[in-house]
Amino acid sequence: MTDPYPQEPDGPHFPGDAPDRLDALLDRELKGLARETFPTDRLSFVLTTARRDARRDAWSRFVAWLRAMPAADLRPAFAMAALTVITVTAALWGHPGRNRPPVDPAVAEALDQVRWTLGFLSGVSERTGASVRDDILAPHVVQPLQDAATLVFQEPATLN
Amino acid sequence: MTLADFEQILLRDRDRVFGYAVRMMGDREEAADLVQDAMLKLWSHREAVSAEGATGWLIRVTRNACLDALRRRSFENGLFVREDLAPDPEGDDPEPDRVLSILELRACLDRLVARLREPYRSILILREVEDYRYDEIAAALDLPLTTVKVYLHRARHMLKASIAPEAVREHV
Numbered sequence: 001m002t003d004p005y006p007q008e009p010d011g012p013h014f015p016g017d018a019p020d021r022l023d024a025l026l027d028r029e030l031k032g033l034a035r036e037t038f039p040t041d042r043l044s045f046v047l048t049t050a051r052r053d054a055r056r057d058a059w060s061r062f063v064a065w066l067r068a069m070p071a072a073d074l075r076p077a078f079a080m081a082a083l084t085v086i087t088v089t090a091a092l093w094g095h096p097g098r099n100r101p102p103v104d105p106a107v108a109e110a111l112d113q114v115r116w117t118l119g120f121l122s123g124v125s126e127r128t129g130a131s132v133r134d135d136i137l138a139p140h141v142v143q144p145l146q147d148a149a150t151l152v153f154q155e156p157a158t159l160n
Numbered sequence: 161m162t163l164a165d166f167e168q169i170l171l172r173d174r175d176r177v178f179g180y181a182v183r184m185m186g187d188r189e190e191a192a193d194l195v196q197d198a199m200l201k202l203w204s205h206r207e208a209v210s211a212e213g214a215t216g217w218l219i220r221v222t223r224n225a226c227l228d229a230l231r232r233r234s235f236e237n238g239l240f241v242r243e244d245l246a247p248d249p250e251g252d253d254p255e256p257d258r259v260l261s262i263l264e265l266r267a268c269l270d271r272l273v274a275r276l277r278e279p280y281r282s283i284l285i286l287r288e289v290e291d292y293r294y295d296e297i298a299a300a301l302d303l304p305l306t307t308v309k310v311y312l313h314r315a316r317h318m319l320k321a322s323i324a325p326e327a328v329r330e331h332v
Contacts, residue, residue: 022320029269030288036179039192043174046199047167053203054163 165211166203173215174199176290177222183285184226186274194229198222216299219292223282223300272322279303280315287312 103111161169177198181191198221202214209217273284279301286292286300287308298305 022323023316026269026316026319027288029266030273030284031291033183033266033270033289036175036182036188036191038174038178038195042192042196043170046170046196046203049200050163050166050203 161206161209161211161214165214166206169202169211169214169218170199173218176292177218179290180219180282180285181222181226183270183273183289184223184281185229190229191226194225195222198225213299215296219286219296219300220302227278268323269319272319275322276315276318280311280318283308283311284315284319288316 174195178191178195181195182188185191185194198218201221202209202218205217273281273289276284282301283297286297287294292300294305294308297303298308301308303311
């Protein structure tokens with residue numbers, strides 16, 4: 001059988017051990033040629049397409065499996081399985097408080113301090129409101145109005 | 161081939177296959193188009209391709225696409241040779257009395273590799289630049305393992321023959 005890719009004629013020869021060194025140089029420099037990086041946007045396009053196809057395949061296989069199932073025979077088993085899944089799911093995730101991870105002591109202390117601070121501020125504002133009412137509004141606004149009204153009702157003739 | 165296999169193959173081989181295509185085409189954008197198409201083809205043939213044979217399949221499809229594109233380019237351009245692939249008129253084959261810098265030597269090697277005939281060029285790039293194993297190259301190019309080794313030897317010989325000894329005397 002003839003070789004479809006015959007050997008090229010010899011080129012210039014190197015004297016002495018130069019061919020070995022040229023081989024070493026070729027090895028080194030060919031490995032040293034610029035490395036290429038496949039563009040990430042193209043890679044992510046390919047991966048996105050493949051993942052979308054894989055999801056569609058999985059759904060198609062599930063639907064085909066369901067359709068191939070003899071429904072009348074397997075209905076009780078299916079109902080039992082669904083009930084089991086619902087029960088297990090509810091047991092595991094139905095009570096979030098039960099599965100809540102323990103709070104870090106430092107976080108708990110910080111929360112307590114925040115609560116105390118809010119309570120203190122609330123008390124201060126309550127007291128501030130009461131003192132404004134008793135110390136300013138009562139003597140300087142409410143009392144003069146009351147006095148004026150009393151005067152008007154007791155001596156109506158003086159107004160004319 | 162599963163999605164996980166496909167993802168693993170892409171993560172492992174994407175840069176090397178792209179590097180091979182860039183050296184075949186001499187154009188990054190065109191090479192990226194071809195490699196992307198080859199990857200999508202590999203995925204669309206996932207039922208027929210095993211995970212073990214996927215790398216070879218990807219290289220083979222990329223190579224065929226590159227050769228088709230080069231043929232089209234050659235047909236469309238007639239005798240016109242792309243500037244970036246064309247021999248440098250100033251000294252593609254280095255002048256014997258001038259010593260090349262290492263960067264010049266690499267540029268010269270790039271051009272000389274691009275001028276090799278197939279399958280020498282593919283074998284040389286896949287083995288010496290992209291570091292694929294002989295058996296992977298043999299599977300990708302559908303050639304016996306010994307033939308790949310013989311062709312690689314010849315490709316290196318051709319390459320050495322194209323380099324004037326004086327031009328690289330400081331590097332050897």
